[in-house]
Amino acid sequence: MSRLVSFPWTFLEKDLERNTSSDLISDILQQTCLHSLCREFPPAVRYRKLFLSELITRQEAAGCDPLDALYDALAEVVGAGDPTECFKSYLLPGGEAVSLLERVALVSEGTTGLVTWKAALYLAEWALDRRQTFTGRTVLELGSGAGLTGIAICRSCRPSRYVFSDGHPRVLQTLRDNVRRNGLSELPSGAVAVEEMDWTTATEEQITRIGADTVIAADVVYDPVVVEGLVEMLSRILRCSSPEVFICSTIRNPETYAGFKRLLDAAGIVHQVTTGAVSQVFPYSRVQMETLQLFT
Numbered sequence: 286m287s288r289l290v291s292f293p294w295t296f297l298e299k300d301l302e303r304n305t306s307s308d309l310i311s312d313i314l315q316q317t318c319l320h321s322l323c324r325e326f327p328p329a330v331r332y333r334k335l336f337l338s339e340l341i342t343r344q345e346a347a348g349c350d351p352l353d354a355l356y357d358a359l360a361e362v363v364g365a366g367d368p369t370e371c372f373k374s375y376l377l378p379g380g381e382a383v384s385l386l387e388r389v390a391l392v393s394e395g396t397t398g399l400v401t402w403k404a405a406l407y408l409a410e411w412a413l414d415r416r417q418t419f420t421g422r423t424v425l426e427l428g429s430g431a432g433l434t435g436i437a438i439c440r441s442c443r444p445s446r447y448v449f450s451d452g453h454p455r456v457l458q459t460l461r462d463n464v465r466r467n468g469l470s471e472l473p474s475g476a477v478a479v480e481e482m483d484w485t486t487a488t489e490e491q492i493t494r495i496g497a498d499t500v501i502a503a504d505v506v507y508d509p510v511v512v513e514g515l516v517e518m519l520s521r522i523l524r525c526s527s528p529e530v531f532i533c534s535t536i537r538n539p540e541t542y543a544g545f546k547r548l549l550d551a552a553g554i555v556h557q558v559t560t561g562a563v564s565q566v567f568p569y570s571r572v573q574m575e576t577l578q579l580f581t
């Protein structure tokens with residue numbers, strides 16, 4: 286699901302002008318809407334509708350032979366109604382797909398945790414470039430949401446144990462389904478767990494039992510009310526053990542982000558922006574991303 290504007294439409298138009306048979310369009314259709322991954326995990330209806338309409342427009346403008354399969358594919362999505370859920374598939378560097386069931390709306394059922402946010406993609410990319418931070422370690426992820434970061438790390442970085450967590454019951458249900466859907470619940474018992482962990486109520490016993498060597502979170506600094514509980518949770522974690530802690534954020538509201546740093550200071554938590562390039566793996570526009578490492 287790259288953004289439609291980023292598709293090489295002009296290149297396609299030129300190709301179609303040179304060769305007006307329907308072979309190229311047929312090939313594109315097989316590699317996209319009719320691809321086995323897309324059949325098993327269908328992307329958003331609206332996205333497929335826009336993509337197919339654009340393809341038909343280009344094909345008709347170039348005077349190509351009509352292709353029944355293209356109109357059939359459009360008819361199928363037009364008849365699919367307006368579902369609130371869709372699948373999104375994210376390709377890892379080796380070409381392996383992580384397919385997640387997500388909501389179409391960014392906020393639903395009173396939570397932001399049913400979609401994958403850019404910081405989750407960025408944190409996964411950051412981890413792929415720093416696998417040693419995860420390999421052979423117990424990793425705890427806070428506010429895992431739909432599960433992209435953790436599934437990418439489990440697939441690529443070989444942690445000895447990975448604990449996904451979240452505090453919202455609907456998010457936890459989606460997270461468990463996505464973890465299972467991507468084959469992780471079949472790993473040796475205990476190697477992957479999904480735990481309910483609300484930052485305002487999680488106990489030192491729960492934190493000590495998990496015994497994380499590395500703690501990560503993506504896009505958890507988005508609301509001043511939520512941030513207070515998060516900092517208390519981070520203080521508890523750093524008090525119980527001394528894991529490496531990394532918090533990855535999209536800085537949407539500089540005041541909220543500065544407020545987070547002030548609360549860290551007040552709690553005696555030292556924070557340092559991580560440096561170094563992060564290879565881009567997923568198609569999204571990176572804006573104002575920052576990963577902080579925390580210490581006591």
Ligand SMILES: C[S@@+](CC[C@H](N)C(=O)[O-])C[C@H]1O[C@@H](n2cnc3c(N)ncnc32)[C@H](O)[C@@H]1O
Nearest residue numbers: 397398401402405428430452453483484503504
């Ligand atoms: C913006 S979403 C980010 C989800 C995911 N990490 C991502 O980047 O795609 C924030 C997540 O934090 C979780 N969250 C918010 N407050 C929480 C709390 N007090 N305890 C545990 N999780 C919480 C939400 O349920 C949601 O899944």
